[in-house]
Amino acid sequence: MLDLALLAFVGLLLACGLKRPFLWVLTYIYIDIVAPQKVGWGIIQSIPLSLIAFLAAFAGWALLDSKKGSRFTFRQGLILALLAWCGMTTLMAEFQDSAWLKWDWVWKALIFAAFLPLTLRTRLRLESAILFIVLAVGTIAINGGLKTVLGGGGYGTLSLLVQENAGLYEGSIISTVAICIIPLALWLARHGTIFKPGWHVWLFVAGLIFACLLIPIGTSARTGLVCIAALGVLLLRSVRYRFVYAGLAGLALVASIPFLPQSYLDRMTTITGYQGDQSASTRLAVWAWTIDYAKANPLGGGFDAYKSNSFTYYTRTVSGDGPMQQVEYNQVTEEARAYHSSYFELLGEQGYVGFGLWLWLNLLGLWHMERLRWRFAKQEGGRKSWQWGLATALQQAHAVYLVGAPFVGIGYQPFLFMLIGLQCALWSYVKRTEAPPAKVSVRRPGEALAKAADKPGQPAAA
DSSP states (O other): OOHHHHHHHHHHHHHHHTTOHHHHHHHHHHHHHOOOOOOOSSGGGGGGGHHHHHHHHIIIIIIISOOTOOOHHHHHHHHHHHHHHHHHHTTOOOSSSHHHHHHHHHHHHHHHHHHHHOOOOHHHHHHHHHHHHHHHHHHHHHHHHHHHTOOOOOOTTOOOOSSOOOOGGGGHHHHHHHHHHHHHHHHHHHSSSSSOOSSSHHHHHHHHHHHHHHHHHTHHHHHHHHHHHHHHHHHTTTTHHHHHHHHHHHHHHHHGGGGGGGHHHHHGGGGOOOOGOOHHHHHHHHHHHHHHHHHHHOOOOOGGGGOOOOEEEEEEEESSSSGEEEEEEEEEEEEEEOOOSSSHHHHHHHHHHHHHHHHHHHHHHHHHHHHHHHHHHTTGGGGHHHHHHHHHHHHHHHHHOOOOOGGGGOOOOHHHHHHHHHHHHHHHHHHHSSSOOOOOOOOOOOOOHHHHHSSSTTTOOO
């Protein structure tokens, strides 16, 4: 029955796309995030839903959709440049078999990100894409939030929609992404036109945000806690009453501590005690190895180059109190350990050039959204406009993602490139629809008198 329900939903979206081809773009967003082919148990697993929706989205735009207003931005060019570089490093990768397996999904994420802004020509389309992204991630987050409340959480034990610890269904990744969609959900609640603002919309968004905040608890992911803190600081820039917000946030934090499971609190304390935590110590050792690897291989080693690493380090364990305290050092040898960091992932796999392209692409997005914020903030009532709100939400979501990225390998995740595609679309839309700010002409004293005197038949003003 589950397979039939999922197939019926996807089939309905594809059928509606015959009337509105843009719906195929939204269908691919849903499939790429939720992965219904992995949620089901039977026939749906044998159907290439992702490929079908991917081809339908491109064909629908190329053959049936209007191209009016579609623009190609500089950042879309950067995406294609990164795609080309990744293709080159894959051809020269140390581990060809696993490199091509990773390439199979990375190229789709990059191509779709470069393609997405071409389809988001209107405010309604922008909002529709954001709505699908938020609801798709929310499908996973609500499921995980409910299981956390019912006591089904724990590090590596929270069961989401699929029995797979990869992609968005990996604990640290879903913890990061769940926090990222909070600003976008708030924007939809304030400025949505598909579901207009009202108590019912705010009630759902409040429940969704609560579920998103529960995901880091249910997964016991330290990355999620860092992302929550980052979002809390970023929201200070856009809230109206900052001191009230800060006070309420602090009160909520203190009030929530008694309700947090002890296993979660114990794991969060390892953030500062990294020397006694083998997972944290391994990351530091891998990062040090990656820096040396990049020096020896400045063009990168291709996807999954980490499989060539091997290193030895020591963990430090302290037991006892006061004068009876004992310190024990244990030697640990590791091989083929993953990067556990997007920045080192890009550096090791794509070298300095690929890492530079990726970093440029991300930082330019934050800067473009900041420029839009400045532009609309200068207008009367601009801070209440949907454009200012969306630029702020996209910047916050992107910044939170980049804050979580140092601790988990999500450098190529489709969700990141969907955010970048939305930013490109908003940037292009504003450039196309909004008149540039009027330049104020400042004249030197006496310039007006001189110009008037130069015109025949017009006396100079006294």
